[in-house]
Amino acid sequence: xxxxxxxxxxxxxxxxxxxxxxxxxxxxxxxxxxxxxxxxxxxxxxxxxxxxxxxxxxxxxxxxxxxxxxxxxxxxxxxxxxxxxxxxxxxxxxxxxxxxxxxxxxxxxxxxxxxxxxxxxxxxxxxxxxxxxxxxxxxxxxxxxxxxxxxxxxxxxxxxxxxxxxxxxxxxxxxxxxxxxxxxxxxxxxxxxxxxxxxxxxxxxxxxxxxxxxxxxxxxxxxxxxxxxxxxxxxxxxxxxxxxxxxxxxxxxxxxxxxxxxxxxxxxxxxxxxxxxxxxxxxxxxxxxxxxxxxxxxxxxxxxxxxxxxxxxxxxxxxxxxxxxxxx
Amino acid sequence: xxxxxxxxxxxxxxxxxxxxxxxxxxxxxxxxxxxxxxxxxxxxxxxxxxxxxxxxxxxxxxxxxxxxxxxxxxxxxxxxxxxxxxxxxxxxxxxxxxxxxxxxxxxxxxxxxxxxxxxxxxxxxxxxxxxxxxxxxxxxxxxxxxxxxxxxxxxxxxxxxxxxxxxxxxxxxxxxxxxxxxxxxxxxxxxxxxxxxxxxxxxxxxxxxxxxxxxxxxxxxxxxxxxxxxxxxxxxxxxxxxxxxxxxxxxxxxxxxxxxxxxxxxxxxxxxxxxxxxxxxxxxxxxxxxxxxxxxxxx
Numbered sequence: 001x002x003x004x005x006x007x008x009x010x011x012x013x014x015x016x017x018x019x020x021x022x023x024x025x026x027x028x029x030x031x032x033x034x035x036x037x038x039x040x041x042x043x044x045x046x047x048x049x050x051x052x053x054x055x056x057x058x059x060x061x062x063x064x065x066x067x068x069x070x071x072x073x074x075x076x077x078x079x080x081x082x083x084x085x086x087x088x089x090x091x092x093x094x095x096x097x098x099x100x101x102x103x104x105x106x107x108x109x110x111x112x113x114x115x116x117x118x119x120x121x122x123x124x125x126x127x128x129x130x131x132x133x134x135x136x137x138x139x140x141x142x143x144x145x146x147x148x149x150x151x152x153x154x155x156x157x158x159x160x161x162x163x164x165x166x167x168x169x170x171x172x173x174x175x176x177x178x179x180x181x182x183x184x185x186x187x188x189x190x191x192x193x194x195x196x197x198x199x200x201x202x203x204x205x206x207x208x209x210x211x212x213x214x215x216x217x218x219x220x221x222x223x224x225x226x227x228x229x230x231x232x233x234x235x236x237x238x239x240x241x242x243x244x245x246x247x248x249x250x251x252x253x254x255x256x257x258x259x260x261x262x263x264x265x266x267x268x269x270x271x272x273x274x275x276x277x278x279x280x281x282x283x284x285x286x287x288x289x290x291x292x293x294x295x296x297x298x299x300x301x302x303x304x305x306x307x308x309x310x311x312x313x314x315x316x317x318x319x320x321x322x323x324x325x326x327x328x
Numbered sequence: 329x330x331x332x333x334x335x336x337x338x339x340x341x342x343x344x345x346x347x348x349x350x351x352x353x354x355x356x357x358x359x360x361x362x363x364x365x366x367x368x369x370x371x372x373x374x375x376x377x378x379x380x381x382x383x384x385x386x387x388x389x390x391x392x393x394x395x396x397x398x399x400x401x402x403x404x405x406x407x408x409x410x411x412x413x414x415x416x417x418x419x420x421x422x423x424x425x426x427x428x429x430x431x432x433x434x435x436x437x438x439x440x441x442x443x444x445x446x447x448x449x450x451x452x453x454x455x456x457x458x459x460x461x462x463x464x465x466x467x468x469x470x471x472x473x474x475x476x477x478x479x480x481x482x483x484x485x486x487x488x489x490x491x492x493x494x495x496x497x498x499x500x501x502x503x504x505x506x507x508x509x510x511x512x513x514x515x516x517x518x519x520x521x522x523x524x525x526x527x528x529x530x531x532x533x534x535x536x537x538x539x540x541x542x543x544x545x546x547x548x549x550x551x552x553x554x555x556x557x558x559x560x561x562x563x564x565x566x567x568x569x570x571x572x573x574x575x576x577x578x579x580x581x582x583x584x585x586x587x588x589x590x591x592x593x594x595x596x597x598x599x600x601x602x603x604x605x606x607x608x609x610x611x612x613x614x615x616x617x618x619x620x621x622x623x624x625x626x627x
Binding site for chain 2: 008009010011014015018021022031032058075076077095097100101104107108110111113115116117118285286287288
């Protein structure tokens, strides 16, 4: 059900919500959080609402979409309430703001926040320079940005490092979860040796590749090189060098990765590039500060940029050594 | 409120200082004072709302069980707690007041109090007032009661929130309960009358993570007939000659006794702190709770 409330105020929206709830028993219980999406009003808005609806199947929430419309118009608020089939497991309130009101989105968001429940702010495209100090960001416990959607992702990542406050997070970081899991699991197996150096190769514009390199630098405290590849998107190859040979995770096609470890057969790992809805669901699972992300941002300054030699790891050498060790 | 407390076995055993951490009583309005200058200027939020409405709600929350629901019996109990209630000092730290300034609220541009028609441009009338109360009885010793009211706040809402103490021992590791707040029982007086209970629940998934969830009872949902508006009820009671909820002169007297020191102090000490329309009040109100490590809940 979609209800349009043109030229309205938030108190009218609020009383409509109460009315809907009493009439149809719509959405009686269990909202766990309010998700505030801040975007410009254009054709991409619908995609974003769909992503939020998908995420709401795991986290029933109230979604407030702050869509900033034309600034050169008279101040006006158009609201739209979507419930039931049109809103996943959530209720969606789209607030279209025009004129001078567009700069005061927070004034329309405050009255619609759920009591007590945590607030998450998400900027799917351009985010404010300091999310924690943005009027809407201030309302939120958790602020989700997306460096990959910015005009200059790598520069943006530097800005995020400077403006980091507890509760900040970035979808470029969420996209790494699978990579981090596979790499960490690879180091859990024998031989349990120290990593001496590491390298990450990926698209020059990929903030995720930068973050992965920074994470390795921060956690392993080893020199990390970050190389560029021009022919494929996202992260392509990660190598962790150890005395007995390298652990290499290679994903040329953006779908399936190959994990090569000395002394073991190659393994295929599903490393699909994740859709936004997936990443959002994951972000909403934890609402406390992401300390590891903070550490990774801190590691950005430690990585060295430059060419990485991608000669295939020498699988013959490593097993020989293990066999020799076994004989000894 | 009365039915909830005295008809149920579930709530009364924990309705005391052993389990309750503090109580917040809120009456917020989103409208301003345009056109009401003649009545309001010089009166202020404390006299207008706290003195009668909030202190009555507080009395209903804290009183002992009356021997019957006859007006006289109810009044007796209310008078007892009102006699035991006082504003602890120092008043500069246990109270806060504010005055709204112009800005954007809920999609409209609204004027500040000083720009409203009929108000003096240097008016020191407060449009937001928050006070701390202690009730000196065995049941409530040490439990602060925070009462707040204001105009041009986030939204129109009246509610009583009883916030419980944390569990004395949590057998989880550090991060598991990071997002767990305090249990709370919220009685929503208006709009959308009902009761909400907040408690921790495990987040689905393979990690141990406890997060606050709410359980909800809504009048309009359980009984399709709506309960009468507050003033309708009051007038009906008076017409029937059973003014059980209508405070009599002794209760009014006691309410003033509680509030007088605060008003006297405010009168001689400075002016209310400005707060932007559409927010949840001035900073000093947040500080008032911060001082004891608590915070206002978002109603």
